[in-house]
Each structure stands twice: as structure tokens, then as C-alpha cells.
Amino acid sequence: MTESGSATPRELLMAAIRPEILKIEKVLVRDLEQATANADPLLSQVLEHGILNGGKRLRPLLVVLSSKLCGGAGSGTGTGIYELAIAFEYLHGATLFHDDVIDSANMRRGKASVNKAFGSIAAILGGDFLHSRSMNLVGSLGGKEALQIFCQATNAMVDGEFLQLRNAQNYNISEADYFSAVRGKTALLIAATCEIGALAADAPVAKRQALAEYGLSLGTAFQIIDDLLDYQGDVVQTGKEIGNDFKEAKMTLPLILALEAAGKEDKERLLFLLDDRKTRQNGFQEACELIVKYEGFSRSRQRAETMVTKAVTGLALFANEKNSSTLSIFEALAQYVLTRDK
Amino acid sequence: MTESGSATPRELLMAAIRPEILKIEKVLVRDLEQATANADPLLSQVLEHGILNGGKRLRPLLVVLSSKLCGGAGSGTGTGIYELAIAFEYLHGATLFHDDVIDSANMRRGKASVNKAFGSIAAILGGDFLHSRSMNLVGSLGGKEALQIFCQATNAMVDGEFLQLRNAQNYNISEADYFSAVRGKTALLIAATCEIGALAADAPVAKRQALAEYGLSLGTAFQIIDDLLDYQGDVVQTGKEIGNDFKEAKMTLPLILALEAAGKEDKERLLFLLDDRKTRQNGFQEACELIVKYEGFSRSRQRAETMVTKAVTGLALFANEKNSSTLSIFEALAQYVLTRDK
Numbered sequence A, B: 001m002t003e004s005g006s007a008t009p010r011e012l013l014m015a016a017i018r019p020e021i022l023k024i025e026k027v028l029v030r031d032l033e034q035a036t037a038n039a040d041p042l043l044s045q046v047l048e049h050g051i052l053n054g055g056k057r058l059r060p061l062l063v064v065l066s067s068k069l070c071g072g073a074g075s076g077t078g079t080g081i082y083e084l085a086i087a088f089e090y091l092h093g094a095t096l097f098h099d100d101v102i103d104s105a106n107m108r109r110g111k112a113s114v115n116k117a118f119g120s121i122a123a124i125l126g127g128d129f130l131h132s133r134s135m136n137l138v139g140s141l142g143g144k145e146a147l148q149i150f151c152q153a154t155n156a157m158v159d160g161e162f163l164q165l166r167n168a169q170n171y172n173i174s175e176a177d178y179f180s181a182v183r184g185k186t187a188l189l190i191a192a193t194c195e196i197g198a199l200a201a202d203a204p205v206a207k208r209q210a211l212a213e214y215g216l217s218l219g220t221a222f223q224i225i226d227d228l229l230d231y232q233g234d235v236v237q238t239g240k241e242i243g244n245d246f247k248e249a250k251m252t253l254p255l256i257l258a259l260e261a262a263g264k265e266d267k268e269r270l271l272f273l274l275d276d277r278k279t280r281q282n283g284f285q286e287a288c289e290l291i292v293k294y295e296g297f298s299r300s301r302q303r304a305e306t307m308v309t310k311a312v313t314g315l316a317l318f319a320n321e322k323n324s325s326t327l328s329i330f331e332a333l334a335q336y337v338l339t340r341d342k
Helices: A009-035 A041-051 A058-069 A080-102 A114-118 A120-167 A175-200 A205-232 A253-261 A264-275 A277-282 A284-293 A296-318 A324-339 B009-035 B041-051 B058-069 B080-102 B114-118 B120-167 B175-200 B205-232 B253-261 B264-275 B277-282 B284-293 B296-313 B324-339
Strands: none
Touching: A009 A041, A009 A058, A009 A080, A009 A324, A041 A080, A041 A114, A041 A120, A041 B120, A058 A080, A058 A175, A058 A205, A058 A324, A080 A114, A080 A120, A080 A175, A080 B120, A114 A120, A120 A175, A120 B041, A120 B080, A120 B120, A175 A205, A175 A253, A205 A253, A205 A296, A205 A324, A253 A264, A253 A284, A253 A296, A264 A277, A264 A284, A277 A284, A284 A296, A296 A324, B009 B041, B009 B058, B009 B080, B009 B324, B041 B080, B041 B114, B041 B120, B058 B080, B058 B175, B058 B205, B058 B324, B080 B114, B080 B120, B080 B175, B114 B120, B120 B175, B175 B205, B175 B253, B205 B253, B205 B296, B205 B324, B253 B264, B253 B284, B253 B296, B264 B277, B264 B284, B277 B284, B284 B296, B296 B324
């Protein structure tokens, strides 16, 4: 609640999605218990640590809401859609497990990352387990077409990571390169959550496409904000260390826009700061100032705002449906992505 | 050919399976090309290095032959069974990519491992790509039941690795613990290849079970021999460094049997050699001598021979079929597992 007593847009959103989030969490806990019933105790521990950790559950929520928006079982009593939905949380978890090994990250959502707590072997294998479990759920509950969309998105994610891997040694990459990597790395999978939700509700192609487009734009905005938070976030809020991307010379949007706009001298200075591990460690603050000077942060945020507008506009064909409350959650989610601080 | 001019059993086997292996290889090359058609060039390179590397293709072969033994399309002209079959080579590849990261292995099949050649990030992500591709193939071509068997085997594999991970700090593990880990780590997946091949041929339950049992025994024997080769193999033949398991204090069968049988003094000496990284590095030769003294190697081999006999006996219900040539390949494969030197 705000000081004046009225609820903020975020509070309204959280209240609106709370029942679905609770159901998702319940199904997640139950499925994880079943999946690891006969598993090694260490494996169970690793998965609990990595999955039952206060995640936002944005991906499963999108599956459930997309199904609901298309009149699917998500609006009824069947748990099938929730079980299908948590597959995306598993896949997301698998990705985070492996990403944190790759980035040698120590923290995740305010506590030790899986690799920090259990070692990188456990993180790699635990990720593989989740990966396989997610595919099994999508294949059994969503059918062949859903599995195909899911696997294509997964492989695009790997492909996006490879692109980013190559881009990391290239300080010359363009805004288009960045968006191409983001599409694969993040956005296609968010699009897949929406599309598979629609598919589960037997929605016609136009609705499936509209939801997939929404997911693509939302996912892109989400990643831009993620990359902004890596520069400007609050470690207490985000639960992640700040400045990691710069220290690893990851070319994200604020830096790319600043480099494109900077005059010769400032560009050379930024490139110097990026040049080796030592200057990257010490030069983060100075780099931030240069990025501010060339509006790298504010223009990144503008890009995210444009994406969010596009996401919401594309859902116009649902406007006449009876489910205006679900539609307003989609709109609020898009706005939330812009204002999130963690 | 032997000196006398007659073919050895291995040569006969190789000649018998050659047409299938060539088809598998062809489908593998084509599918990999398609799967990476729009992928990052680095990703394509990583996958080619890791997959098109002279592997034995044992797993896809078992899928094709099992289908054939049950009268399935493997005996006809359809390529579906071959595409289903290569899913197992992808999954196997994914496992090797990740295992080599976990073990920091430098060599694989006589050349640089993926992590050595391209770094561990590429190996983790490349493995994830293969994992996802394999699930997609099994889900689309084999259907829900096949996907379920496949994913269960995959998750058992991870579970087996966790068990082994815990066992690595425990020098007190029993033969039963070892077989339990091998079942998950290797055997269940070989069983899945045979069962899914039978499933693809719409075989009745009894035949599916018989083939799954064959796979379990064959896979167990295969792993025992693998563990023996880690002690006794020829680096030129195996393409792998020797003594890795001991140097990493992995508790495999020869060591377990020796520890169980050794007198107090020799047992203490073996445990001393295992005790830290340095004594493990220098004590490999001495450990081998102690294992020989307590017949750890020969008794491990006996266990593998028993498994192979069990594997072949279990296929009796196929003996009256018209496909005696396929059945004899199954028998020869089981024998081959015992005599392989790489």
C-alpha cells in the first residue's frame, strides 16, 4: 500500500495473480517431490535449493494465463495446465543452473547459487535432470507440436548464448546483433510459454500468433531491463551482484548504445576500460558515468518501453472477449516488466 | 583377417553391422546439418567436433536392430527408425560433453575433448542443444511412451552420477552400490534403446521386456569393461588417458573387489594411496599391482561375462523367428563387449 492508502499498480497486479501463483507453487512442490521420490538425496537437495527459491514463476504464469485467455482449462479445475506450465519453470531452472556455472556466479535470488552451494558438477547434472523432466512434461501433456515449439525455443536459447559468447570478444557489435541474441536467449522461450498455453486451449492460429508475439516483445523488454539492472540494480533487491556483465565484457544494450554514440575520445576510453580483466574490475563506476553521458541507460529503457507498448497493442483481438480481467493482467505484467527492481 | 586368412568373430560382426552403421552415420550427418542450418557457426563447429568423431554408434544400432528383431520398419525402407535411433547418439553425446567438463577430461576418442578444444562453456551449451534435439526426435518420432522411457532413463543417468558423486568420497562402498550406480548411469539407457526400438515396431510387451533386459545386462557388462579399460586399456586404442578413475578416487568394480578381499595391511595401503590427490597421482602402478593380487580385474571380468550370458539367454523367445541373422548380431554384440579394447 502507498502512504495515501491506495494500492499501487504493482500491488494490484500481485493481488490479481496471487491465486495462480499459489497454485503453480503447489503443483511445483508436488511434482518435484514425485520426480525425486526415488532419487539420490543429494539430487533432491540440489533441486529444492535451486527451484523452491522464491522465483517469480513468470513463465508458468504466462502458460496458465494464455490458456485462460483462449478459454482453456486454466479457467477450469483441471491441473493439467499447471503441470504443463511448471515445465517452463524447470527449463528456466536448468538454464540458470548452467548459466551460473558458466558465469561462475555466486549468488542467485539472494542466496548461494547451486554451483556455489553444491559445486559445478551438481549444478550441471541437476540442470540436465530438470531439462529432461521439462521435456517429458511438455511431450506428455502438450503433445508433439508443443514439444517442437519448446525444443526449438530451447535450441534458440543455446544458439543465442553462442552468439553472445562470440559477441563477448567483439566490442563492435550493433544494436541488431544484441536484439538477435536476446531473441534467442530469452524472448523465444517467453513466446513459447504464451503459444503453448494457447495451444493447450486449442486456440485458433491468429490467437496463438498474437500471444506468441506478445511473449516475444515482453521477453525482449524483460531482458533489456535485466541488463539495465545489472548496471543499476540494488544488490538487496535483485539478490545478484551488480556490474557482472561489464566485468565479463558482456556487450549489453546500455554499453552498445553508449559506444555507438560516444565521441572518439570517450569511445576509446570505454574500450580501454573493457580491454582487460583488471580495468574492467576497477573501471565499472567510470564506465557507468560514460554510459550515462551518452544516454545508454535511458535509451535502453526507451527501447523496452516501445516493446511493451507493442506487446499490449498486439493483444487487441482479445479485447472483445469476456475475459477482460485476464487481459488486464497481461497489460499489467507488461508494465510491471518496466518497473521491476529485481 | 587373421594370419590364417579366416575372419575373426569381431571382423564378422563388423561386416554384419556395417550397412546399418553406414545408414546411421548418413542420417546423423544429414540431421546435424538440418538442426544447425541457421545456428551460430561456432555451435555447428562444436557439434561436428563432438558428434562426427568416429563413435561406435552402438546405441542407434541397438534401436534399429531391436526394431528389426520385432519385425519393424528397420527391416524396410523407412528412415523414421534411423532418425529415432540417432536421438540416442545425441543424448550420448550430450552426456559425454557434460561428463568431460565434469571430469576435466582432455581427450575423447583420440582427439581433444569438446571442453579442451572449445572451452567448457561451449561444451555445456552444446550438450544442452543435443539434449533438447534428442528429446524432440524421440517425442515426435517415438510418441509419448517412448519419450517417457527416454526421459526416465536420462534422469536415472543423472541420479546414477549423483550416487557416484557421493560414492567418490566413500571408500567403503559395496559391489551392490556399484551396480546400482551403473544401472542408472549406463545400463538403463542401453535398455531404453532396445525397448524403444521394440516399441517403434509395435512389439508385444514380452518382447519389449526381453529386449529391455538384454539392454540392461549388455549395458552393465559394457560399463564394467569400460571401467577395466580405464585401468588396463591402451591409450592409443581407447583414445583416452589411463588411470583417470583412480586419480579421481572413483570407486569402480576392480578397486571395490580388491578392497573387499584385501588383508588388513594391503587394504590400508590401498586406502592410503587413495587418500589424497598426490598419492593417487603417483600410486597408480602400485594400486594396480594390489588389485591384481586380489583378483580385482579378473573377477570384474567374470562379472561382465556372467552379464553377457544373461543378456543372450534372455533373447531365447526370438529364437524361432525368421530373423536368425539379426539375432546372431545381438549375440555377437554381447561377445564383442567383452573383447573390445576401445
